[in-house]
Amino acid sequence: MSPTTEPLTAERILAATEEVLRRHGPAKATVVxxxxxxxxxxxxxxxxxxxxxxxxxxxTKRWLDRTSDALAGVAAAERDPGERLRDWFWTLFEAKRHKAGDDPEMFATYQVLAGESGEVVGEHIDELTGQLTGIVAAGVASGAFTAPDPAATARALFHATGRFHDPGYAGEWTRPGVEDEFTAVVDLLMRGLRA
Structure with missing residues (x-):
């Protein structure tokens, strides 16, 4: 790439870093x-x-924020909490599936980076469970859900669906019938939440 007169910003550096990681992989990519x-x-x-x-x-944070941002719109929507919850989990599952399937080499790179960035990953999970907490609390407030502690319920929901968003399970996300399995798990969780 030739030098440019554009100001050097953190965003430009991050975009270039993603491309360098794509070309060289996490083991060989350097700041140089x-x-x-x-x-x-x-x-x-x-x-x-x-x-x-x-x-x-x-x-890594930039990559994770893309998922968080997409989910934030679903979490904040003014609609039935049950529909929001289903949509939120579906959006998460689809986002992770696309990241893994559309660009497997980059997904593998991000798995390495996420393993190095425990604090960033922890903050990401906190943000996601915070979004879920908001949906669960809205469901409790409307009388649609029963959850004495919406935050604890949100964490339990997140962990119960881990197979459909934890990168460790990425190999299973393209198997035939995985959408049916996902729907069965979410249906079970929804029945447990109903007041």
């Missing part, structure tokens, strides 16, 4: 490679991200 792709010195990259680990963590 990112700087070269941007047409800047590696010191310029370090002015935005103090270490290679910080850069990799920021890329």
């Amino acid at each position: 490679d990112v700087a070269r792709a941007l047409g800047v010195s590696h010191g310029s990259v370090y002015r935005h991200f103090r270490t290679k680990a910080a850069l990799r963590e920021a890329v």
Whole structure:
């Protein structure tokens, strides 16, 4: 890539880092490679991200935020809490399935990065269970759900559906019948929540 007159921003660096990771993989990608792709010195990259680990963590957060942002719209919708809950889980399942199936090499890269970024992953899970808590609390307030502790219920729902969003299960997400299995699990959870 040739040098550009565009200002060097964290967003540009993260986009370039994703491309470098796609080309070289997580084991071989370096900050120098990112700087070269941007047409800047590696010191310029370090002015935005103090270490290679910080850069990799920021890329992981950016990747996870795409899923969180898509789910936030579903969680905030003004509709029946039961429909919102179903849609939220379906959106999560589809987002993870697409990430794994549409670009398996990049998905594998992000699995490596997520393994290095425990704090970022923990914050992501907290954000997702926070969204679920809001849906469950809305269901309790409307009388549709029974849940004495919406936050604990949200965490239980998240963990109960882990097979359909935890990257460790990605190999199962394309199996025939997986949508039926997903629907059966969500139906069971919904019956348990009904007041």
